[in-house]
Amino acid sequence: DAGITQSPRYKITETGRQVTLMCHQTWSHSYMFWYRQDLGHGLRLIYYSAAADITDKGEVPDGYVVSRSKTENFPLTLESATRSQTSVYFCASRQTSGAETQYFGPGTRLLVL
Amino acid sequence: DAKTTQPPSMDCAEGRAANLPCNHSTISGNEYVYWYRQIHSQGPQYIIHGLKNNETNEMASLIITEDRKSSTLILPHATLRDTAVYYCIVGRGRDDKIIFGKGTRLHILP
Numbered sequence A: 001d002a003g004i005t006q007s008p009r010y011k012i013t014e015t016g017r018q019v020t021l022m023c024h025q026t027w028s029h030s031y032m033f034w035y036r037q038d039l040g041h042g043l044r045l046i047y048y049s050a051a052a053d054i055t056d057k058g059e060v061p062d063g064y065v066v067s068r069s070k071t072e073n074f075p076l077t078l079e080s081a082t083r084s085q086t087s088v089y090f091c092a093s094r095q096t097s098g099a100e101t102q103y104f105g106p107g108t109r110l111l112v113l
Numbered sequence B: 001d002a003k004t005t006q007p008p009s010m011d012c013a014e015g016r017a018a019n020l021p022c023n024h025s026t027i028s029g030n031e032y033v034y035w036y037r038q039i040h041s042q043g044p045q046y047i048i049h050g051l052k053n054n055e056t057n058e059m060a061s062l063i064i065t066e067d068r069k070s071s072t073l074i075l076p077h078a079t080l081r082d083t084a085v086y087y088c089i090v091g092r093g094r095d096d097k098i099i100f101g102k103g104t105r106l107h108i109l110p
Helices: none
Strands: A004-007 A010-013 A019-025 A031-038 A043-052 A054-057 A064-066 A075-079 A087-094 A108-112 B009-013 B018-023 B031-038 B045-050 B061-064 B072-074 B084-092 B106-109
Touching: A004 A087, A010 A019, A019 A031, A019 A087, A019 A108, A043 A064, A075 A108, A087 B009, B009 B018, B018 B084, B018 B106, B045 B061, B045 B072, B072 B084
Parallel strands: A010 A108, B009 B106
Antiparallel strands: A004 A019, A019 A075, A031 A043, A031 A087, A043 A054, A064 A075, A087 A108, B018 B072, B031 B045, B031 B084, B061 B072, B084 B106
């Protein structure tokens, strides 16, 4: 039972490059989320998706693009990475109904040089 | 913005009960109180949630005041492994998204 996985776990890139962070869940949860976490800011929601082909902006969406062609995958793309996007990125998922319990992945640590 | 207020940090002696407070004075009648924690370098982990009644599970107890404007998470016998940042969140069960505040950094002292 893999649950929710993220890849890569660590990534170093350069300013201006495109980077895609992958998120995969095995529960068939409808909702999926992307957060970033920086010192002094806690967890901030970037984008979320209520179902395949349905996505919506969170608190800090600028500079990011998401897609959800399959229920189990929710990739996050930085089309032109900037140093301010250096952060730890967490993916999460939850069921459609009932309690709002989210299950988080292990995180991807991204360094933009 | 987060709808909750928590102290930025707390200390607790190992083996004692850790009581983490949370204020949510603007909570609506249909909003739940959720607690998550994040151990260093890991993804957040769900702990417990409640609406009106006090709740208990294998990890913790949640005490919600009668007016629902505040709550307390209780870790009955804190261990060093409970050192983490604890987030109190309010939201409806069917909300699309939840907002994390800055949480409380709990230090368990040996």
